[in-house]
Amino acid sequence: MTTDSLPVRTDATDRATSKTASKTTFVHGGIRMPGRRAGRQHHAGPLAYVLLAVTAILSIFPLYWTMVAASTDNTRVSQTPPPFLPGPNLFSNLARAWDEAAMGKAMINSTIVAGAIALSTVLFATLAGFAFAKLRFKGRNVLLMLVIGTMMVPPQLGVVPLFMMMSELGWSQELPAVIFPTLVSAVGVFFMRQYLSEALPDELVEAGRVDGAHSLRIFWSIVLPVARPAMAVIFMITFVHAWNDFFWPFVVLDMTNPTVPVALTQLSAGYVRDQSLIMAGALLGTLPLLAMFVVFGRQIVGGIMAGAVKG
Numbered sequence: 001m002t003t004d005s006l007p008v009r010t011d012a013t014d015r016a017t018s019k020t021a022s023k024t025t026f027v028h029g030g031i032r033m034p035g036r037r038a039g040r041q042h043h044a045g046p047l048a049y050v051l052l053a054v055t056a057i058l059s060i061f062p063l064y065w066t067m068v069a070a071s072t073d074n075t076r077v078s079q080t081p082p083p084f085l086p087g088p089n090l091f092s093n094l095a096r097a098w099d100e101a102a103m104g105k106a107m108i109n110s111t112i113v114a115g116a117i118a119l120s121t122v123l124f125a126t127l128a129g130f131a132f133a134k135l136r137f138k139g140r141n142v143l144l145m146l147v148i149g150t151m152m153v154p155p156q157l158g159v160v161p162l163f164m165m166m167s168e169l170g171w172s173q174e175l176p177a178v179i180f181p182t183l184v185s186a187v188g189v190f191f192m193r194q195y196l197s198e199a200l201p202d203e204l205v206e207a208g209r210v211d212g213a214h215s216l217r218i219f220w221s222i223v224l225p226v227a228r229p230a231m232a233v234i235f236m237i238t239f240v241h242a243w244n245d246f247f248w249p250f251v252v253l254d255m256t257n258p259t260v261p262v263a264l265t266q267l268s269a270g271y272v273r274d275q276s277l278i279m280a281g282a283l284l285g286t287l288p289l290l291a292m293f294v295v296f297g298r299q300i301v302g303g304i305m306a307g308a309v310k311g
Helices: 011-022 046-070 090-100 103-134 140-152 155-168 176-182 186-199 202-210 215-244 247-252 260-268 275-308
Strands: 025-028 031-034
Touching (some): 046 090, 090 275, 103 140, 103 275, 140 186
């Protein structure tokens, strides 16, 4: 072979090569983007920043107003227009609310109740969601419809028989009466079933079967790592809902063993309601939720984003 037979790169060849490369499909973050170079980012415009700022202000304002009302006295809160700057009585009102509502015991009870309900809901919802999504058994669709159908029944309809059941078990005025009726939710089961149907490939389950793993082993080694983002979402939503639940704990508990929402009713007792004291108690009941989100918020959001983009 002579040198004359070798291909010679010309400027036209270089331009053709670069043009072809510009049409190459790049993979960025698990998403195929034809015609775009990897790493390209879109910058938000001024309107996006304005909308985000307005949304942030509207979201933060209720918490800010609670702090303002908790830092003043009842007379100033009732003025027109109301105050929009914090006052000097925040810590004194917080101390009064802590003592009068027995907030120490109420927060311990709420932590136990909300933590137990959130953990059990995550576990049982993930187990049931995996069964409904990937296992084949008779009556699967009928059972799923029954689970979804329970979402249509108002919880207030079952209060009387549920209270009678708790009394027969000897759990009246005790925390198990609040925990056991809500160990799992139909919303959590349906949410996890939908998530695993899309996020968990059938090939992974079949590979576990080929390797001789039983269903619980597949659940522990394959399903849990895939379901981690959805589990974080369910835990956060369930914990907040259980912490703020008022109706059923108010029915089954008394003031000697309250949760936070039940304890706050003590602050509204009396002929004249002290609004600043009520707001101070509400602020105390909100602080643990804010602390939880500050500590675990990045992991929760990171888990959600990790499971939101699929290749």
